[in-house]
Amino acid sequence: MFNTASELIKLCKERNSKISQIIIEKEIESSRLTHEELIEKMKEILSTMQNSAKYSLDKEVISVSKLTGGNAKKVEDYKNNNKTICGKLINSAMAMALSTSEVNASMGRIVAAPTAGASGILPAALLTVKERLNLSDEDLVMGLFTAAGIGEIVVKNATVSGAEGGCQAECGVASAMAAAAVVELAGGSVEASFNAASFSIINVMGLVCDPVAGLVEFPCSIRNASGVANALISADLALAGVKSFVPFDEVVEAMYKVGKLMPESLKETALGGIADTKTGREAWKRL
Amino acid sequence: MKDYSVFDVLGPVMIGPSSSHTAGAARIGKIARNLADNSFYKVTFYLHGSFAKTYKGHGTDKALVAGILGMDPSDDQIRNSLKIAEKKGIDIEFIEENLGYVHPNTAKIVFHYENKESFYVIGSSIGGGNVVITNINGTEIEFTGNYPTILIKYRDKKGIISKITTILSNHNINIATMKVTRENKIATMVVELDNPVENNTIEAIASLNEILYITGINPIER
Missing domain, CATH: 3.30.1330.90 (D-3-phosphoglycerate dehydrogenase; domain 3)
Structure with missing residues (x-):
């Protein structure tokens, strides 16, 4: 049906549809699920996401390795009891992104979106706008279809694997998926969704994947927190009418090329970046 | 794509x-x-x-x-x-x-x-x-567990493959992929299917004389 953003935008225009509607049509065609079954299946995805995004807000969740944890609760408490710098919305979003990351690192249940390492971003972004815009769960399910459509374009034309493309391909793409969904949920145009998605990837182009001791913990959870902020500000830029000078398909291609140019040491091998610091190396030895 | x-x-x-x-x-x-x-x-x-x-x-x-x-x-x-x-x-x-x-x-x-x-x-x-x-x-093999899969080892002889595929077709099972390799006259077959593996299908294939080993597994959730 479509392989690129430009094809998807064209389809949306021809059928006067939102991105989510086209993705749903495509999925029904290829999966043999009924409309109802498909929506029901996506509701289950949303429900897992909601649980993981809220789980660590009121308790200290520590990782299997015991290296990290407890940050979601810290940010949630800070937001509730302080004036903060960025305000309640961004702090709440970061707390939820950290929550899913901590659930993941403690062997809890999450939805890879598009990967486990970046799984905190999309749930946090959707739940944040749910509250901000008074949306229903049904609305958020539509947002998930839009996000999946953006992810699919990247999977087809580039990569979402940290081992292949660095963190830009995991957290960057998760932010792009979230940003596009948020724009649609806020009533923005199809083009605005893709502008937002472009901004999210551009903002972290070149971001390396350098997990300490090879574990999906630090700096991954911090980048989930910054990733949801990236998604939300990208959405606002696009909703304000700012356009990406370079279209999404080309941004994705650039991201892919940058990933190819990265040395192996910066692609999930834990041999470079933050992993290859005195503290990072010592943590690996201690495990 | x-x-x-x-x-x-x-x-x-x-x-x-x-x-x-x-x-x-x-x-x-x-x-x-x-x-x-x-x-x-x-x-x-x-x-x-x-x-x-x-x-x-x-x-x-x-x-x-x-x-x-x-x-x-x-x-x-x-x-x-x-x-x-x-x-x-x-x-x-x-x-x-x-x-x-x-x-x-x-x-x-x-x-x-x-x-x-x-x-x-x-x-x-x-x-x-x-x-x-x-x-x-010890048998080198390659399958993903994404599909219902039947693994078979048998003494290689003319016509065995067609006997096996006939049984599958009689049980109304469609073959998605099939790979056969051979070492020392013993063939190893991996068949991935579009339909779930049932015991009676396995038993029917196992009753062929040449079969040395057979097992079927259904896909593991991802």
Whole structure:
């Protein structure tokens, strides 16, 4: 049906549809699920996401390795009891992104979106706008279809694997998926969704994947927190009418090329970046 | 261009922290369990490469054990699997070992029995929760566990393939992929199917004279 953003935008225009509607049509065609079954299946995805995004807000969740944890609760408490710098919305979003990351690192249940390492971003972004815009769960399910459509374009034309493309391909793409969904949920145009998605990837182009001791913990959870902020500000830029000078398909291609140019040491091998610091190396030895 | 489902992008629903080191490991364990006789009293896991280096922090050990206990990658009891195995009286052993030129995330799972020879399965976790089983008790093989799969070893003779495919077709089963290899007049066939494997199909094929070994497994959730 479509392989690129430009094809998807064209389809949306021809059928006067939102991105989510086209993705749903495509999925029904290829999966043999009924409309109802498909929506029901996506509701289950949303429900897992909601649980993981809220789980660590009121308790200290520590990782299997015991290296990290407890940050979601810290940010949630800070937001509730302080004036903060960025305000309640961004702090709440970061707390939820950290929550899913901590659930993941403690062997809890999450939805890879598009990967486990970046799984905190999309749930946090959707739940944040749910509250901000008074949306229903049904609305958020539509947002998930839009996000999946953006992810699919990247999977087809580039990569979402940290081992292949660095963190830009995991957290960057998760932010792009979230940003596009948020724009649609806020009533923005199809083009605005893709502008937002472009901004999210551009903002972290070149971001390396350098997990300490090879574990999906630090700096991954911090980048989930910054990733949801990236998604939300990208959405606002696009909703304000700012356009990406370079279209999404080309941004994705650039991201892919940058990933190819990265040395192996910066692609999930834990041999470079933050992993290859005195503290990072010592943590690996201690495990 | 390959088409993707929305649930390839938003998914799998899995127990963290890593689709390759945790979800994939649980699937390798479960496929191995489905291939093995389940009266084992002890299981030894040989961990290779990145599995060996990072298994504790990723919970690869817990995921593998959860798999051989029959849990799916989304089971939130995975984190307690070592304790569950202990309660069931199953001995668990982990050994870091170089398994040679294999994928960095590879495990060899050896099932030990009281009164018969041990049995092993080797599998690799190749990313995103996807796995490849590469060896069953010395027979080199390649299948993913994404489809209902029948594995057959038989004395190579003219016409066996057509007998097997006739049985499948008589049982109204469509073949998705099929691979046959041969070593010392013994052929190994891997057939991936579009329809679930049923016992009566396996029995019908097993009744052919030339069959030395047959097993069927249904797909393991991703």
